[in-house]
Amino acid sequence: MLTPPNTVATPEGTADIAIHAAEIANIAAQAARGYFRGRLGVEFKADESPVTQADKGVEAVVRQYLAENFPDDGIFGEEQGFEGQDRQNIWIVDPIDGTRSFLSGHPLFGFLLGYLTNGVPRLGVIGMPALNEFLIGMKGQGATLNGKPVSVSVTHQLSDAVFFVNEGDKIYRDHPALFDRLMNSGQTRRFAYDCYPHALLAMGHVDAVIDYDLQPYDYLPVSAVVEAAGGIMSDWEGKPLGLNSDGRVISAATPQLHSELLDLVNG
Structure with missing residues (x-):
């Protein structure tokens, strides 16, 4: 409860x-x-x-x-x-x-x-x-x-990060070069869908999530939790999320990791 x-x-x-x-x-x-x-x-x-x-x-x-x-x-x-x-x-x-x-x-x-x-x-x-x-x-x-209080991890580098790729099939379909970069990044990668990887990030179990093709009801509630736990969640351009965002999002535990992920998704 x-x-x-x-x-x-x-x-x-x-x-x-x-x-x-x-x-x-x-x-x-x-x-x-x-x-x-x-x-x-x-x-x-x-x-x-x-x-x-x-x-x-x-x-x-x-x-x-x-x-x-x-x-x-x-x-x-x-x-x-x-x-x-x-x-x-x-x-x-x-x-x-x-x-x-x-x-x-x-x-x-x-x-x-x-x-x-x-x-x-x-x-x-x-x-x-x-x-x-x-x-x-x-x-x-x-x-x-x-x-009980939870908070994100303190991982600063993508090379040390445990991260999830959400909607990987869609990313592969629409952005194959990015998909290839993702597959050669991070310490541990997992594929998933939906909100639970972001929840794991807020709990401190994983360090980052790349997500794609979301709606406001998918990412806005999640962003409030991630940021309250000390993380950062933005669109792929680093802009704050709002009702009119395009549904491509990054969740990261630290500013340094978030910055590295922005560089990664933008080639």
């Missing part, structure tokens, strides 16, 4: 937001586990990515909670789109991050929740319902895993 971090001396309103975010994550996790490894009805979007009853069901319970408790805020969810796009405060919801993992019974699917004020992430949640791991990060307040 996700518990909010120590909320002493937080900016006005942040403590309440963290408490609600923890409750939302618990509700979403319970809903997701009710569907996991069950009989799922699967549809496919225009981009051929799958949508299950679980995606829609989890987002529905989250939206209901937000409508009851934050009626003046906007909501941007993967399945039902954007409501209140002009609002100062916006919640971002990815009900099942990793639908292909979910529908194949693989436990590394996540739940992502973000809270933005004027387009800037103030809070993020990475929930891993099947693993019972929940991270919450607040801007300037640190990050926790199941209520």
